[in-house]
Amino acid sequence: xxxxxxxxxxxxxxxxxxxxxxxxxxxxxxxxxxxxxxxxxxxxxxxxxxxxxxxxxxxxxxxxxxxxxxx
Numbered sequence: 001x002x003x004x005x006x007x008x009x010x011x012x013x014x015x016x017x018x019x020x021x022x023x024x025x026x027x028x029x030x031x032x033x034x035x036x037x038x039x040x041x042x043x044x045x046x047x048x049x050x051x052x053x054x055x056x057x058x059x060x061x062x063x064x065x066x067x068x069x070x071x
Contacts, residue, residue: 001033002036003035005040006040007039007043
């Protein structure tokens with residue numbers, strides 16, 4: 001079983017989007033399940049996309065410069 005857990009509240013201790021998944025996962029564990037849980041925490045800052053990355057991403061692989069291949 002795979003579970004994608006998305007925490008979206010900045011209230012890391014009291015946010016419902018954090019508490020509810022804990023209850024669900026606890027229940028699954030109680031039932032003897034061992035889900036493969038992937039967590040995405042929207043409170044964690046994502047790296048900013050840079051112009052160089054966007055340019056490399058929109059350039060075909062064969063047309064990329066050596067610098068773009070590292071991006």
